[in-house]
Amino acid sequence: MLTPYVKQLLTVFYILxxxxxxxxAKQSAQVKPPWLEGxxxxxxxxxxxxxxxxIGSGETKGFSIDLEAGSYVxxxxxxxxxxxxxxxxRTDSDEVIGQDNGxxxxxxxxxxxxxxxxxxxxxxxGETRMDSAIGTFSFxxxxxxxxxxxxxxxxxxxxxxxxxxIIEENATLIHWEVISISGEESxxxxxxxPPGCYMVVAETTNPFDDIDMYVRINSDxxxxxxxxxxxxxxxxxxxxxxxxTIEVDPWEYGIETGSGLVFMIARDNEAEE
Numbered sequence: 001m002l003t004p005y006v007k008q009l010l011t012v013f014y015i016l017x018x019x020x021x022x023x024x025a026k027q028s029a030q031v032k033p034p035w036l037e038g039x040x041x042x043x044x045x046x047x048x049x050x051x052x053x054x055i056g057s058g059e060t061k062g063f064s065i066d067l068e069a070g071s072y073v074x075x076x077x078x079x080x081x082x083x084x085x086x087x088x089x090r091t092d093s094d095e096v097i098g099q100d101n102g103x104x105x106x107x108x109x110x111x112x113x114x115x116x117x118x119x120x121x122x123x124x125x126g127e128t129r130m131d132s133a134i135g136t137f138s139f140x141x142x143x144x145x146x147x148x149x150x151x152x153x154x155x156x157x158x159x160x161x162x163x164x165x166i167i168e169e170n171a172t173l174i175h176w177e178v179i180s181i182s183g184e185e186s187x188x189x190x191x192x193x194p195p196g197c198y199m200v201v202a203e204t205t206n207p208f209d210d211i212d213m214y215v216r217i218n219s220d221x222x223x224x225x226x227x228x229x230x231x232x233x234x235x236x237x238x239x240x241x242x243x244x245t246i247e248v249d250p251w252e253y254g255i256e257t258g259s260g261l262v263f264m265i266a267r268d269n270e271a272e273e
Contacts (some may be wrong), residue, residue: 044144052138057128063121073147078105082135084126154205155260171266182258189246197268203231205260209253216245
């Protein structure tokens with residue numbers, strides 16, 4: 001069984017996750033960088049447009065681009081289905097002239113070309129968060145310097161923390177999402193789950209929030225966490241397939257401005273043995 005000190009979990013191979021029912025104001029909180037959203041004032045000239053596509057776990061993809069001599073910045077983005085998106089810029093002779101091996105899914109590389117020529121933009125995906133998932137990528141090249149500011153995504157950091165914990169606890173992530181919450185109404189997540197031992201966690205991006213969580217089957221509460229913190233954790237076991245409703249109650253948080261919420265479900269792998 002998973003230990004209580006687990007910050008985000010729960011999702012399994014053969015689990016049939018069906019409907020999610022939400023109550024309360026919510027929207028996706030997976031904010032993308034301004035250059036990809038088409039917002040913000042970028043003080044550089046674009047070289048071509050935005051190149052996008054799909055990329056799998058551990059996969060590498062390269063794109064050749066012809067450039068004039070000058071200063072350039074390339075910015076990338078990987079969906080949060082991936083634990084990381086790394087990027088490198090190579091010359092025709094395979095010399096690395098820039099790389100970003102961070103884990104924030106939004107690499108940025110500045111580089112100089114003394115002579116006109118082609119460069120290879122190489123993208124390498126980290127592991128996917130869930131089995132059989134496929135990530136998406138985008139990147140763009142700008143001529144200039146200091147074209148982009150590195151974005152900070154607190155929800156992504158929370159997501160990575162719990163993903164690591166799930167792996168360490170010998171569990172399998174079966175569902176995750178990041179949403180924005182506002183208002184005073186509770187939020188309900190409903191899933192159809194097969195037999196097994198589960199753990200659910202919901203964490204807000206503001207450590208000073210206080211939220212509670214309840215797991216219900218029919219009208220019965222089978223697990224709850226009302227501790228005064230921003231990351232309630234519930235554990236439960238079911239012996240047959242059940243429709244399970246998880247209620248997140250925003251007891252005390254920034255109602256006026258809202259808060260980001262990371263929600264994850266994981267299944268204990270030991271139940272398979």
